[in-house]
Amino acid sequence: MDLFIQTLINGLLLGGIYISVGIGFALVFGVLEVIDFAVGEYVMVGAFAGSVLAAGLGIDALFVVPLVFVAFYAIGFFVQPFLHHVTTSNVPMPILMALVFTFGVAFFARGGILTTFGPNTREVPTSIATGGVTVSAIGTFPVARVLTGIFGIVAVAAFLYYLYNTKGGLAIRAIAEDRTDARLMGINIARYQSVAYGMYAGLTATAGVFIGIIFAADPGMGMQYTAFAFFMVVLAGMGYLPGIIVSGLVLGVAQAMFSTYVSGAWVFFVLFALVYVVLLVSPQGILGRGEPVS
């Protein structure tokens, strides 16, 4: 029983960070109508940025988190206009163009890191997020995982607060619902799309720092998180952001349970079997609230 509860909590903590990867990805899908294959690479580059900055500045990786957010917000803000250009300048298949573009970004990021740092993993140094927290009668949880879970929850809460309670958030949601109408309502969609993409890049890279603290920064880690992001969006229902919270937690718990009770090797197989079942049975996600992109 203890093992079960411990596994469950570990899974929920992991789920917290997955949500912060999935929610930006889902937002970009809704607001830009772009499936961003580079999502996992933002995680990977974020982990490396955390590693390099913390080592370079000689401070704990936790303290470079705001820096990483700001840096990647800026990167996203300036990448988006290119993405906008390739998807709007009279191309016959904008979705395909966006896929090619984000594939390019992904390969560029991965190639850049491999060239600069080589194929080996790098530690993301922290002295704060070490050791364990012991909860009596249940077990001991690594501090890194607890902080990561907390970060995920706080970041997503802040993100949703912005979307649902601010003027900018309202504009971004309006764009996600209907781009044409949003423009007629005076909303500068190019600017808000840049803001949305910047927030997504910042949030995803920051999640990367925490994931790096737990598992180390690895040039090959990106693909896994791209796959996870797809998994979460399909499970949540396309375009339904709150669903990401549920699907992120399902992902974290499913991964923890399978690793503990069955085998780590089966995790991907089972997760993607689940995605296909959801697509077949309830294409609008497990909560049935997803909407097709108009």
Add this chain to the structure above:
Amino acid sequence: MTETVLETTNLTKRFGALTANDDISLSVDRGEIRGIIGPNGSGKTTLFNNLTGFYTPDEGSIVFDGTDITEWEPHRIARAGMARTFQIVSPFRNMTVTQNLLAVEAPDSIEDKHARAREILEFLEIDHIADNEARGMSGGQQKLLELARVLMLDPDCILLDEPSAGVNPALEKRILDHIQELNDDGTTFIMVEHDMDVMRTIADTVTVLDQGQLIAEGSFDEVTGNDRVREAYLGREVDLEEVLG
């Protein structure tokens, strides 16, 4: 003396071999209700898309409130005071009625957006559903919400695409009354409408388009008595003997 609020000069838009707007020069006075009619495919929607920045004209210019807006983007035109509604309404479905209004980037002249939103909802008599999600509203209520949203822009000129299409007679009257009331307060309207009774009642001047060209302009009775307009709607009179030989 009347003041011109909107003026197009030689406005032309082509799609390949098709000239959807062909050399259209029209001038709309401030405070006018202008009707635009014409058979399907005559270029009415293209004209609206040109005026609101969704298309960039190939030739010609658009001057609104004394400013050349020909190359402007849609959001900039909306904020400058030219608003537009669609025939098929599409409110932001996952937002409440009030949020739909607050999402509008109202011009800076509106200081308190919340107060303005309340005022508009009261004016249109839909304030009782202010906190309802738009997805659950009836078609008629959505039509009023669409009008409410554009009023948040505090527009000088509103382009309406078939405001009476698909609504029951009682609601149609309500919408037209609101239009009249706003017009009395100085708002200019440019309206595409297929219902000729509506046109006759409400439009000051009617512009007729056919195959992308402006073919007639004047009062409702003047244009409906015009031979070219009849031809555009009914087809050319054919001398059967001539055709059959």
